[in-house]
Amino acid sequence: MSLTYQQSKLVKDTVPILREHGERISTIFYRTMLSEHPELNDYFNTVNQKNGRQPRALTAVILSFAANINNMSELVPKFERMCNKHCSLGIKPQHYEIVGKYLLQAFGDVLGPAMTPQVQEAWTKAYWVLAKMLIGREAQLYKDFESWTSWRPFKIDRIVPESEEIVSFYLVPKDGKRLPRFLPGQYLSVQIQVPGGHLQSRQYSLSEAWREDYYRISVKRDEGSQYANSVSKSYFNPGIVSNILINYMTVGSVISVSHPAGEFFLDSNNDSNVPLVLVSAGVGVTPMVAIANSALATQPDRQISWVQGSRRVIPFEEHVASLKRKGRNFRTKIFKSHPSEGDVAGVSYDYDCRIDLSKLSPEDIFLQHGGAEYYICGPEQFMLEASQYLASQGVRSSRIKLELFTTGELAAKQG
Ligand SMILES: Cc1cc2nc3c(=O)[nH]c(=O)nc-3n(C[C@H](O)[C@H](O)[C@H](O)COP(=O)(O)OP(=O)(O)OC[C@H]3O[C@@H](n4cnc5c(N)ncnc54)[C@H](O)[C@@H]3O)c2cc1C
Ligand code: HEM
Numbered sequence: 557m558s559l560t561y562q563q564s565k566l567v568k569d570t571v572p573i574l575r576e577h578g579e580r581i582s583t584i585f586y587r588t589m590l591s592e593h594p595e596l597n598d599y600f601n602t603v604n605q606k607n608g609r610q611p612r613a614l615t616a617v618i619l620s621f622a623a624n625i626n627n628m629s630e631l632v633p634k635f636e637r638m639c640n641k642h643c644s645l646g647i648k649p650q651h652y653e654i655v656g657k658y659l660l661q662a663f664g665d666v667l668g669p670a671m672t673p674q675v676q677e678a679w680t681k682a683y684w685v686l687a688k689m690l691i692g693r694e695a696q697l698y699k700d701f702e703s704w705t706s707w708r709p710f711k712i713d714r715i716v717p718e719s720e721e722i723v724s725f726y727l728v729p730k731d732g733k734r735l736p737r738f739l740p741g742q743y744l745s746v747q748i749q750v751p752g753g754h755l756q757s758r759q760y761s762l763s764e765a766w767r768e769d770y771y772r773i774s775v776k777r778d779e780g781s782q783y784a785n786s787v788s789k790s791y792f793n794p795g796i797v798s799n800i801l802i803n804y805m806t807v808g809s810v811i812s813v814s815h816p817a818g819e820f821f822l823d824s825n826n827d828s829n830v831p832l833v834l835v836s837a838g839v840g841v842t843p844m845v846a847i848a849n850s851a852l853a854t855q856p857d858r859q860i861s862w863v864q865g866s867r868r869v870i871p872f873e874e875h876v877a878s879l880k881r882k883g884r885n886f887r888t889k890i891f892k893s894h895p896s897e898g899d900v901a902g903v904s905y906d907y908d909c910r911i912d913l914s915k916l917s918p919e920d921i922f923l924q925h926g927g928a929e930y931y932i933c934g935p936e937q938f939m940l941e942a943s944q945y946l947a948s949q950g951v952r953s954s955r956i957k958l959e960l961f962t963t964g965e966l967a968a969k970q971g
Contacts, residue, residue: 865911
């Protein structure tokens with residue numbers, strides 16, 4: 557299946573023009589594929605189709621794979637995120653046939669006469685080299701999932717508000733069986749029927765360390781975008797799934813859930829004792845709660861620095877305060893951009909601004925240690941700024957883990 561020298565050259569030579577027409581490829585590819593295979597609409601996030609994030613991400617991976625076809629080792633770690641996402645959504649090997657067909661057709665449309673039979677053959681081989689790597693990794697992940705490789709019905713057992721806009725759902729499997737372990741930081745996908753539309757799936761980080769009887773997720777209501785200069789709050793395009801979960805699901809409702817997955821996790825099987833720095837903003841706190849709970853339970857001697865930012869109400873505030881009271885190795889720094897009247901500086905928060913790591917002392921976040929591990933989750937721009945600050949302080953990128961709550965790579969990394 558490997559490409560000849562001539563074939564890899566043909567593939568590489570066409571990458572620049574395909575890259576230049578990336579948007580056109582994505583549009584043609586998805587339009588034809590989804591109209592001829594409407595059943596695939598149940599897999600794709602309709603919003604990421606409209607805003608182009610997912611098509612862009614897929615095309616970017618294929619083109620960067622093709623451009624580096626003789627030097628793939630660097631790319632392989634980057635596959636983890638998409639393979640985990642694919643498995644969380646139930647993507648199977650047969651789907652690769654369909655995607656390959658329409659993607660190569662779209663390449664043909666863009667290349668026109670330059671898509672000679674030789675170029676077509678070379679691209680078909682290149683696509684399948686990549687597809688086979690992904691299918692292989694996904695087969696391993698599905699094997700780890702054991703018998704739970706598809707959607708499983710879960711009952712909502714408890715609903716608990718965590719802040720003005722974040723609500724926790726306690727999910728118990730309808731079959732009553734013991735739940736498999738996951739690594740703290742991982743997510744699951746939830747699939748629901750959207751009124752008048754297709755099935756839609758979204759990922760939610762598990763916000764509690766593993767337990768055998770329930771999984772907990774904590775969902776932020778996505779109100780949508782606010783009208784510019786609007787005095788009365790008006791929003792458009794409110795988030796589909798988060799609003800259905802929060803507005804319509806009640807205790808006893810049943811939702812479909814996939815096996816936990818994800819490459820952003822604390823390896824709790826590893827006995828590393830380096831300090832952990834957990835930095836989160838807004839709803840990005842959810843995987844951090846699972847990581848902190850898990851680390852405190854299994855590695856109580858490990859130093860943890862908890863850095864959290866929010867507007868007014870700190871989600872999980874009571875819980876974090878109790879971890880601080882109990883864990884002698886657990887320290888916190890809280891940023892509130894809009895403290896309320898009852899807030900007391902130094903007690904309920906430390907800084908009255910948006911989260912900014914440069915305001916902290918090096919000891920607060922173990923910069924002097926040289927081996928600390930940093931986990932960051934929150935809005936994209938915040939994560940970029942936080943990781944850039946850490947890099948400027950000499951923290952190697954291998955010690956910084958980022959969890960993006962949208963599809964694709966961090967914008968600044970894409971370029
Ligand atoms: C790994 C991972 C973990 C996650 N963990 C969590 C978690 O723990 N908690 C949590 O709350 N979320 C989490 N998320 C995010 C979650 O998956 C959803 O993306 C989020 O709930 C919004 O989904 P939605 O269906 O409500 O919004 P969507 O309907 O998907 O809309 C998303 C955004 O797009 C905007 N939009 C919609 N249509 C348009 C349009 N036509 N034009 C312009 N803008 C538009 C909406 O206003 C909205 O802001 C996670 C995501 C990932 C990838
Ligand atoms: C070589 C083939 C493929 C490549 C390179 C690829 C690439 C990607 C990438 C980069 C992402 C974004 C991951 C993230 O950042 O969250 C993604 C997500 C996704 N992929 Fe694939 N993919 C391939 C095949 C497939 C196939 C065969 C299907 C099934 C029809 C599929 C369905 C999806 C879906 C549903 C998502 C999530 C979309 C979203 O959340 O917006 N992909 N893929």
